[in-house]
Amino acid sequence: MKWTKTLVAALVCTTALSAPALAAKDDSANVIAPEAHYTEEKAPANYNPAAKSSTRVNSIVPDAANPIIVLDPGHGGTDPGAVGNGIRESDVVLDIATRSKNYMAANYPATLYMTRTADTTVSLESRASFANSKGANIFVSYHINSYTSSTANGLEVYQYPGSTSSNQLSTNIYNKLKPYYSTLRGVKSAEFYVLKYTNMPASLGETGFISNATDATNLKSATFKQNLAVGYAQGMHVYWWGF
């Protein structure tokens, strides 16, 4: 009789211990996306903290002149970024950013550049240096999130900490992307390299988790990627032209 009680207790105990391992816990809410921070490469030679501070703290939308916009598909070449569920971040973001560029070229009077147009390796320093050399008014970096738990999912957009103009740009983009997500993780701040060392208002989008099956399925859809591309473009339009 005593042996039976011990056995039952052991079985209950084993079940209780193994349950958390079966259901992956999503504790990602306050985790910053796994992108390169400003400490990972040296600052570009044309980084101008003075110009940066004067433009980033300016909360007034610039005048009606046509903007110079640099679109930055993250990763590429030897760096695929996040990989999972049969897709690579570097491929997905190049597709979305190219769609954004094509949409804006057809619809907006803006001068447009991309930091890469193929699956090539581009350093962080080169990305920021390129935008600075073009005198860009807007810099937007395209990324896909990932996390150790496959349940983490949804949209987040990053601004440079404390920058009013970066916050405006990021919020405008976020608001235009929101309709395509059921999980809204908000506008967050991080000192990512491309946000810190670009001399102009900058934003970095994390449009879903490659580690989540549903997000990844969406990111394989041309229609979904086109919606995101237009959302990014419309967010930039609101930031610059005010509507």
Ligand SMILES: [Zn+2]
């Ligand atoms: Zn990335």
